[in-house]
Amino acid sequence: MVSSTISELVADAKDGDHRAFEELVRQTYADTYTLAFRLTGDEEDARDVVQEAYLRVHKGLQRFRGDAQFSTWLHRITANCANTFLGRRVRHRHDELPAEPNIADVHPLRDPVQRGEIGDLRAQLTEALRSLPPKLSAVVVLRDIYDLPHEDIADELGISVSAAKVRLHRARKRLRERLYPFGDESGDQESHAM
Amino acid sequence: MQCEEVTLVLAEVAPVEDAALPLAAARHLDGCLRCQAELSQYRKLLRGLSSLREVQIAPDSTLLDEILENLRPPAPVLKLRRRDRRKAILKGVGAAAATGAAGAFVAVSKLNRSTVAQ
Numbered sequence: 516m517v518s519s520t521i522s523e524l525v526a527d528a529k530d531g532d533h534r535a536f537e538e539l540v541r542q543t544y545a546d547t548y549t550l551a552f553r554l555t556g557d558e559e560d561a562r563d564v565v566q567e568a569y570l571r572v573h574k575g576l577q578r579f580r581g582d583a584q585f586s587t588w589l590h591r592i593t594a595n596c597a598n599t600f601l602g603r604r605v606r607h608r609h610d611e612l613p614a615e616p617n618i619a620d621v622h623p624l625r626d627p628v629q630r631g632e633i634g635d636l637r638a639q640l641t642e643a644l645r646s647l648p649p650k651l652s653a654v655v656v657l658r659d660i661y662d663l664p665h666e667d668i669a670d671e672l673g674i675s676v677s678a679a680k681v682r683l684h685r686a687r688k689r690l691r692e693r694l695y696p697f698g699d700e701s702g703d704q705e706s707h708a709m
Numbered sequence: 710m711q712c713e714e715v716t717l718v719l720a721e722v723a724p725v726e727d728a729a730l731p732l733a734a735a736r737h738l739d740g741c742l743r744c745q746a747e748l749s750q751y752r753k754l755l756r757g758l759s760s761l762r763e764v765q766i767a768p769d770s771t772l773l774d775e776i777l778e779n780l781r782p783p784a785p786v787l788k789l790r791r792r793d794r795r796k797a798i799l800k801g802v803g804a805a806a807a808t809g810a811a812g813a814f815v816a817v818s819k820l821n822r823s824t825v826a827q
Contacts, residue, residue: 533782540776548768562772569776636757637764659758680721687754688720695750 525585529576536576540569543586547593553656554597556645564600568593590661594653594671601649643693647686654679655686710737715744719751 521542527535547568551561571592579588644652653672657663658679663671669679710718710733718734730738738744 536780537777540780541773544773544776545765545768548772549764549766552766558769562768562775565768565772566776566779569780573780636753637761640754640757640761655758659755660761662759662762684717684721687751690758691720691747691750691754694754 521585522581525576525579525581529579536573539585543589544569546586547589550590550593550656550661551597553644553660554594554649554653555601556649556652560600560604564593564596567596567600571596587663587667590657590663591667591671594657594663594668598653598672601653639694640690643690646693647689651682651686651689654682655690658683659687710734712737712741712744715741716747719744719748 521539524535524539524542528539544565548561548565551564551568552558555561555564568589572589575592579585644656647655654668657668657671658665665676665679665683669676672679674682715734715737718731722729722731738748
């Protein structure tokens with residue numbers, strides 16, 4: 516339902532309807548900001564990336580043929596903008612640690628136990644992702660959270676597909692080691708059951 | 710296949726389904742609790758990462774206005790085309806000439822009136 520609305524807005528925006536484009540922004544900007552924040556790890560940088568991403572979308576909308584979903588196209592553009600932005604960012608910048616972002620679950624679970632467990636894991640994962648170097652976190656965010664294909668990730672980050680796979684492999688390994696530093700009892704229990 | 714090799718496969722493939730595992734790795738896993746535990750950890754990791762897709766980080770309320778402001782088309786600058794510009798110049802010259810002629814006519818008629826009065 517939502518995607519058909521998005522498709523209609525895209526079609527109207529392509530026909531030059533500026534209001535349709537504004538509505539498209541309204542419906543997608545929080546998601547775009549979330550991705551930008553995950554890629555840059557900084558609120559201000561994420562804002563800049565989002566601004567740039569929508570300018571590019573506005574300029575390039577006529578080129579969007581609808582082969583992929585609009586959201587996938589938008590994610591690719593955002594990833595590309597974030598990559599350009601991170602490349603420009605001074606390497607040894609000593610910023611203050613970012614404040615805890617305002618996080619909202621768009622599909623909350625009803626079971627409080629399950630919600631608690633998933634909430635804990637998400638919090639640990641968010642911390643673990645922040646600890647990764649941007650080159651590694653970008654790949655794992657785009658592949659394992661946003662489900663972008665290796666080829667698209669490689670394109671947007673300006674690296675080869677094999678380099679993208681190697682980075683993903685390293686990132687996952689580091690995340691696992693951080694989350695389960697001394698093995699994990701629940702993991703063992705699960706494995707015995709296999 | 711040894712544990713070290715299987716570890717590499719798991720990090721790379723990190724399968725959600727057993728079918729995605731290479732056969733040699735699957736055989737090793739059948740008899741190795743350590744690698745089974747590692748596979749389980751990777752699966753939990755992937756499920757957790759995938760669930761982050763549902764979590765939205767709320768941006769500051771001013772962001773939307775900023776984006777829309779940036780996208781708003783600039784106010785149109787009135788530019789006359791060359792032909793229109795020429796027309797405007799001719800109209801101006803015509804109007805100036807008409808005013809001049811009218812002024813001259815009034816001056817001449819005043820002069821004539823004063824000559825007749827004398």
